[in-house]
Amino acid sequence: MKPVSLFAAGLLCVGIASPALSSDKVSAGAKVAQSCVMCHGEGGLSSMPGTPSLAGQSEIYLANQLRQFRDGKRHNEVMNVIAKPMSDADIDNVSAYFAQFEVELKKR
Numbered sequence: 085m086k087p088v089s090l091f092a093a094g095l096l097c098v099g100i101a102s103p104a105l106s107s108d109k110v111s112a113g114a115k116v117a118q119s120c121v122m123c124h125g126e127g128g129l130s131s132m133p134g135t136p137s138l139a140g141q142s143e144i145y146l147a148n149q150l151r152q153f154r155d156g157k158r159h160n161e162v163m164n165v166i167a168k169p170m171s172d173a174d175i176d177n178v179s180a181y182f183a184q185f186e187v188e189l190k191k192r
């Protein structure tokens with residue numbers, strides 16, 4: 085019984101703590117994203133071959149890729165230049181922005 089109630093309490097804390105925090109990140113990220121959508125598409129849904137969609141990707145994955153581009157561990161001429169001036173906060177915020185979207189799959 086005890087583990088269950090602890091789990092419920094944990095959920096409650098997350099429920100209270102994260103919406104405000106994540107919506108701040110998302111709105112700050114929306115500003116950063118203005119310079120991404122010309123390639124990655126509105127909301128991060130790309131229609132350009134060679135440029136991946138960012139919409140609905142995991143926040144952790146996006147942030148990891150951006151840090152790797154910034155730190156020169158992942159190589160791409162365009163993205164290395166774009167990520168170079170980004171702060172950790174920019175990266176976390178823009179990742180939260182693109183991760184907020186839900187992508188639905190259907191066959192072509």
Ligand code: HEC
Pocket residue numbers: 116117119120121122123124134135136137138146147149150159160162163166178
């Ligand atoms: C001039 C076009 C262009 C712009 C502007 C641009 N990107 Fe990219 N981005 C690319 C291309 C092309 C790739 C594919 C790189 C590769 O093939 O490794 C990419 C890859 C990425 C990836 C890796 C995705 C994956 O699935 O691994 C992330 C994350 C990303 N971009 C984020 C951003 C963010 C955030 C911005 C805005 C701050 C941005 N990009 C702006 C062209 C662009």
